[in-house]
Amino acid sequence: MIIRAIAFWALAGLTALSTIFVVTTRNVVHAALALAATLLGAAGLFILFGAEFIGLAQILIYVGAVVILFLFGIMLTSTSPGRPVVDNDQRWLALLVSAGVFVVLATGILAAYGSRPLRLTVAFSTNALGNAVFTKWILPFEAVSVLLLAALVGAIVLARKD
Amino acid sequence: MVSGGIRQIAYLIPILPISAFFLIVFFGKKTPGKGAPIGILFTGTAFLIGLGCFADAISRGGIVEKSVTWINFPTFHLELGIRVDGLASMMFVVVCLVSLLVQIYSLGYMHGDVRYTWYYAMLNLFTGSMLVLVIANNLVQMLVGWELVGVCSYLLIGHWFEEKENSDAAIKAFLTTRTGDLGFDVGIFVLIVGAGTANIGVLQSRVAAGSVSTLVITAGAILLFAGAVGKSAQFPLHVWLPDAMAGPTPVSALIHAATMVTAGVYMVARIYGLFSASHAALAVISVIASITMLMAAVLACVQRDIKRVLAYSTVSQLGYMMAALSVGAGVAGVFHLWTHAFFKALLFLGSGSVIHAVHSNDMHEMGGLRKYMPITYGTFIIGSLALAGVPPFAGFWSKDEIVASAYTSGHKLVFVAALITAFLTAFYMARACTLTFFGDYRRRATAGDDHAHLPHESPRSMTTPLLILAVLSVVAGFVGIPGHNVFEKWVPVGHPHEGGFVAWIAAMSILIAISGIALGWRMYRGAAFGFGVVDPLERLGPLYRAALRRFYIDDLYLAAIVRPVQYGLSNFVYKVLDQKVVDGAVNGAALATVELGKAIRTTDERGVDGVVNGFAWLTNKLSFGLRRVQTGNVQRYAVGLFVGVVIVAAVLIGGLR
């Protein structure tokens, strides 16, 4: 148990710090990399919480492909010299709003769960997940497949040079 | 009081001519004959009914009175009614017959006139109005007729109003009679207040019973007589009648000989019970009548215009009638009215015939017409003899009765005046006849007129009435021959009165008449008036000149009354009262309205439009302000979005707790 606690807090701390870093750094590439760190931390938390398949899928897809995609995007749209592209001028307003969001959510969370402990009891096997997906959740699965196809085609069409 | 018989429907007699008036006005122009047949038909029918009434009055006597109450005042009631006694019936006959003959005569005389239809309409309106006056059973209704005949007289005198002279004469007639009518109106008020009634019968019975004070009787009588002075052209309000000759001659025959001018005499005779009760009133009447008859006779002697001679003659004869009434010989006065109506109408129509042939009123341009116009000549002579009072013609009987009554009742002034007037009457009629019908024709000298066509007799439509009236001028007097005086019974006026025939007076009257004729004949026989030859009467010097100027009475009136009113009062009323006060008020009201309009416009522009524009301005400003929300900056929108999310979440979560 204690290892889990330590693991949790370590991963949580990593994730939190990375998150903050993502939205505050001036360098976009650094932000992308920090995102990768955040995602890794999240993946670790997933594995800790028994969602092994999801955690690995997260690493594969998110960290492995999405972040790369971001980096490609950044690379291909690196701006000419001019005004550096960082924050706009509604920082305080945004801070206020996001603080508000956090407060509301936190209030709800704490009011609902207080300090009840979380017992990590279950681990979801890939077998079970696979069964569920291909039986009960077959329709969304197929829909997502089509969606991926559409996205693929769409991205190619949109990004064509002509 | 009797009832039943044809007199019950006597109200039809005035209604018929008045209906004719309306019919002619609305339909006259479209009918063949242009309205004249309608008038003749209706008047003729009224005449027949009038004859029937007269016959009934003769046979049964008495009075038929019927009335309806019009307005009920607390102290007296105003009525509309008829009072048909012998006197009224006689007047029906006179008015309708003369009107009928005049309308037939006008077929020829007014042929081709510019306002032919309107002329006939007016004649009928006049006839109806006169009959309203005659038939009335109370003074107020009589006043209605009285005023109406005044208006009709004005309209008819001014028939050819294109000439200023004619319209002036009409105005003069109207205003002068109006002056007398003032007295008439006040007199009616006095009697209503003092005697409590306007009904003729009731009034006379109250006077007879002694329940009306002497003051009221005298004042009422004199004031009513003032109206008669105006209407019957007595001195001093006689001045309009000579000038009224500006109207068409048939009009003169009807209105200014036989009917309207006799209204005054008729009124006095009608309410004789009132007049005979006041010695003061009778004295006043006799003085005025005497002055009138003398003065008018003198003036008639110096006229060149044939119609003027007849006009003054009428004034004089009306004086005779009034004088008779004033000496208590009411029947005699009315009898003279009856005969005079016929022969005076005859004389006027005859003069119209002459004028029509010669195209001139001036006797100096006539002469020898007996050769060319025998019928006119013959009837005119008959009329003249009747007027002069030569037996057996009608005028003798009536005139003689008046003269005799004046003598027997002891009125010396009236007696003498009547005798002198009789002489003058014979004289001026002889003068007129001689100048007109005897001698050589002094044709009118107009440049380039060497083949002036000779005068010829008038058409049958004109000569037939002349003949009829000539016959009447002969026989109408026979109903009053002393000893066989049926007229007295037919037309009782006041108390029955004997003593209308004194032999020596009658002889003297005939003598006076013949000598007057002889003098006139001698003086004017063979008169060759041309340029430079003067009227023999000029030898009278100043008297002649004064007579030519109508004894300066007209000049006096003009200077003392007309000019001050015209330039003084009228100017004042016009310049000050009307222009400054009335127009000031009207213009002031207009200005006020304009200002009000301006104020309203300002209110509308500033206020109303201001509000409306204000809304627009407000909306404009608001939209300018509000559109700045749309920055185009997506992240700004996102801020709004998340704020909303926070709020909703807070509400939900808060609600859940």
Added chain:
Amino acid sequence: MPIAAPLLLSALMFAAGVYGVLVRRHGVMLLISVELMINAANLNLITFSQLLRDPVGNILVLFIIAVTAAEVGIGIAIVMMLYRQRSTVAVDDLQLMKW
């Protein structure tokens, strides 16, 4: 650990994502911030899946990941198109819909 801990962490991630969406001018940064928010949701789902011992949470997260991947692909394509058209990547330079 308390249940609130991972939940609060996800709330933090979400709030940070909101901040990023509102503040960052770079188009790709917007997408990254959106990713953060989605991940916060994923974490939430996994936590609850564990709490309630129901695999549904996992399955949903699986689908979410797939969909997100597609969305990022399209998003990058759009940013690149934008960059080609306007030679800029800053989103607040795109104010054609301004009043």
